[in-house]
Amino acid sequence: MSIESKALRRIAPSATIAISAKARALKAAGRDVIALSAGEPDFDTPDNIKEAAIAAIRAGKTKYTDPDGMPELKAAICAKFARENGLTYTPAQVHVAPGGKPVIFNALMATLNPGDEVIIPAPYWVSYPDMVLLAGGEPVAVETTVETNFKLDPKALEAAITPRTRWLILNSPSNPTGGAYTRADLQAIADVLLRHPQVWVLTDDMYEHLVFDDFEFTTIAQVEPKLYDRTLTMNGVSKAYAMTGWRIGYAAGPVELIKAMGKMISQTTSNPSSISQWAAVEALNGTQDFIKPNAKLFQTRRDLVVSMLNQAAGIHCPTPEGAFYVYPSVAGLIGKTAPSGKVIETDEDFATELLESEGVAVVHGAAFGLSPYFRISYATSEAVLEDACGRIQRFCGNVK
Ligand SMILES: Cc1ncc(COP(=O)(O)O)c(C=O)c1O
Missing domain, CATH: 3.40.640.10 (Type I PLP-dependent aspartate aminotransferase-like (Major domain))
Known part of the structure; x- marks a missing residue:
């Protein structure tokens, strides 16, 4: 019998956290993996905010x-x-x-x-x-x-x-x-x-x-x-x-x-x-000065990712207005054969095969309730994004 309550059995673990954990495990095992699965900014908390926290600790605001x-x-x-x-x-x-x-x-x-x-x-x-x-x-x-x-x-x-x-x-x-x-x-x-x-x-x-x-x-x-x-x-x-x-x-x-x-x-x-x-x-x-430059930085990354993904065979990537995600369609790859010989039947197959053959971790659309798509979080450097999108292009080019 499951230790889980009936309430808990109604739910599943977070797919995005699970995929990020899998990518981390592959990396730890020595694989060259790029994780585009986690939804968090890649830069550090601004200094003025850190200083306010340090000052709070020093002032004993710890109750x-x-x-x-x-x-x-x-x-x-x-x-x-x-x-x-x-x-x-x-x-x-x-x-x-x-x-x-x-x-x-x-x-x-x-x-x-x-x-x-x-x-x-x-x-x-x-x-x-x-x-x-x-x-x-x-x-x-x-x-x-x-x-x-x-x-x-x-x-x-x-x-x-x-x-x-x-x-x-x-x-x-x-x-x-x-x-x-x-x-x-x-x-x-x-x-x-x-x-x-x-x-x-x-x-x-x-x-x-x-x-x-x-x-x-x-x-x-x-x-x-x-x-x-x-x-x-x-x-x-x-x-x-x-x-x-x-x-x-x-x-x-x-x-x-x-x-x-x-x-x-x-x-x-x-x-x-x-x-x-x-x-x-x-x-x-405090100052809001870094918000606009950050948004600009993300916009540059968005443009890079959208453009590179739209050059990958079988992928169609719309241009989003915000956040740091894209949600491209893989409809053009469904029913085709991955380099491993496996037929890509679902967006989950796509994500699994991409991770296996090119070491790029993305989250399949089914986790978000709409298929056949996948999500990329582009909260990482342009160099990493170029590498990752290049690998996705190569993967798609090798799907027959
Ligand atoms: C749409 C949306 N809402 C809420 C959250 C949760 O934010 P927090 O990390 O503050 O719990 C996230 C985090 O990924 C999110 O993407």
């Missing part, structure tokens, strides 16, 4: 804080939402947790009853459906297409809504596609939601600052103020400030929801590290 975030950080988050998103929140409307992931989990755990449905546009970030399942809900994946740059079609949304729908999860710019919603896209989705007052919106804005070609980031509570009272606007410092290891995520929304999430965190993780919270205060209140 428990309020479970869902200390007042200084909540104030910095309110200021950030006002400054960058034109959204007014009070500290009582803010929840801070050890990363964006727990923020989402706390919201779902705090609100879902068995059978409640959560609409998730596919392809989706791997953790959404599993967190919904763990919280006792039912994920309802709504597929998108490459033609709309993987954005949710309002008609498909309307068709997926039932009386049991509790949440819609939006993620823009998206992990895994990099696709981002324009103001008009969000308005069209909001227009549908206004007809269905039982549906709340959880918008995951983690990649807000990584947008390219003058794309203007907007978030749904800003676009449609009538949804403010049923939107949880979630964000974090992990991606924008290269702080993945510090574990600070946050969200703002209606007081009643934030209270429920606070109850949840008070009996589980309690507060995120006080030192990380002080670092996050500096991230949000």
